Amino acid sequence: MPKTDDLVLFAQVAECGSFSKVAEINSLTNSVVSKRIKKLEEGLGVQLLYRTTRKLTLTDAGRTLYQGAKNVKQAADEAFDAVAGLGESITGQIKISVPTISGELLLAEAVAAFCGQYPGLNIDMSLDNRFVDLIDEGFDLVIRTGYLEDSSLIARHIIDSQWVVCAAPSYIARHGRPQHPIELKQHNCLQYAYQTTGASDWEFKGEHKNQVIKVAGNFSTDNPIALRQGALSGHGIAYVPRCLVYDDLMQGVLVDLFPDQVGKKLGIYAVYPFTRQPPKKVRLLIEHIRNKYLAIQHCF
Incomplete structure (x- = not known):
């Protein structure tokens, strides 16, 4: 039976496509990550990854395992976040991008109300229908409607439209x-x-x-x-x-x-850059936005 932490590690490798990135995230060496994935493959009796000098890609078995492993990873991340962020202060800035429909109908009021709860917090909200580049443009959080293909991002499903x-x-x-x-x-x-x-x-x-x-x-x-x-x-x-x-x-x-x-039915997602532990202020904002959507879910 695979260990839970090995499943989490495998999910990270699948999302990053690199042993070195995962090693850096977890303060491990490349060889340790590689050996743990190899041990997981041997325990399951299947090959999970195709390895080349340039990249890692999932085999059919790897894609199947990833569907379950990412749920294990998400549950573990949420448990870590619940403990690790307790001492963080809710101050500073958050840069967020939202679609024009969501912004004008719901999120302008919701985000302003969130700022009212935390006087030390400033939020810069852009209403933009294009798929912004979170990393290059410095966004902490994006609300997106549609399909998410970039595996370097984390997406939390909010509601279907x-x-x-x-x-x-x-x-x-x-x-x-x-x-x-x-x-x-x-x-x-x-x-x-x-x-x-x-x-x-x-x-x-x-x-x-x-x-x-x-x-x-x-x-x-x-x-x-x-x-x-x-x-x-x-x-x-x-x-x-x-x-x-x-x-x-x-x-x-x-x-x-x-x-x-x-x-046509499209998912609405809260999307943020791949990280083990996003700031507490971002996690709280995501939950606040999610609750606002769910309060009027009959409209969707």
């Missing part, structure tokens, strides 16, 4: 209500330019797998508030996060056209 296809009653009155997603091809579809899957590729649930409908329209923007306003004014159909238009849907000024068919 369901998207909706909606239009104003005035637009429906003039152009009719599409009954099936494929009919969107005959409509003016307002497009949100900031989408990793493409502004004109709208995803819907299919019988066996999700299908993508390629739409067209006369207006696109990278600003979700502008997109919402275009839909409210009756100029077309929009595909947006439900939290952006939740109140509009409740008030009937926008109509959810396909409430059971939209396939």
Whole structure:
């Protein structure tokens, strides 16, 4: 049976892709890290890593083990953090980047309230839809919506954001209500330019797998508030996060056209640089933000 600390070490190697980086984090030598991973492989009877002079990559068995090992690592990190950070003072600065939707709807007030709890703390919050570089640009924390591929970062899942296809009653009155997603091809579809899957590729649930409908329209923007306003004014159909238009849907000024068919759901994550123990002030801010999201999770 593998030791828990060896699983944690393996998870670190998988995330860093380097024995030397993991050795530095844990104040070990490269040879000790290598020997412990080799011993883990021998105990399991499988090869976990492909080793070359340039990099380490996971084998199929390594990827499978990593899925469980990273949960062990996260639990261990949280336990260490709960003890090690008790004496830290909540002062200084935090630089944070958040998407415009989250910032304007929720996080501006939430972060300001957090600063009010800790008078010695200053927070610089940037509202930016692009995927900022945490390390190069000096961010302590980023709230991201979408998919995380950079293994040098740590991501904590906060909540999932369901998207909706909606239009104003005035637009429906003039152009009719599409009954099936494929009919969107005959409509003016307002497009949100900031989408990793493409502004004109709208995803819907299919019988066996999700299908993508390629739409067209006369207006696109990278600003979700502008997109919402275009839909409210009756100029077309929009595909947006439900939290952006939740109140509009409740008030009937926008109509959810396909409430059971939209396939797009993106995770919202708190992301910070890879480190064994982020500062207590960052951990507290993440928990504060998470609680604010969960308090209005019905909107998502």
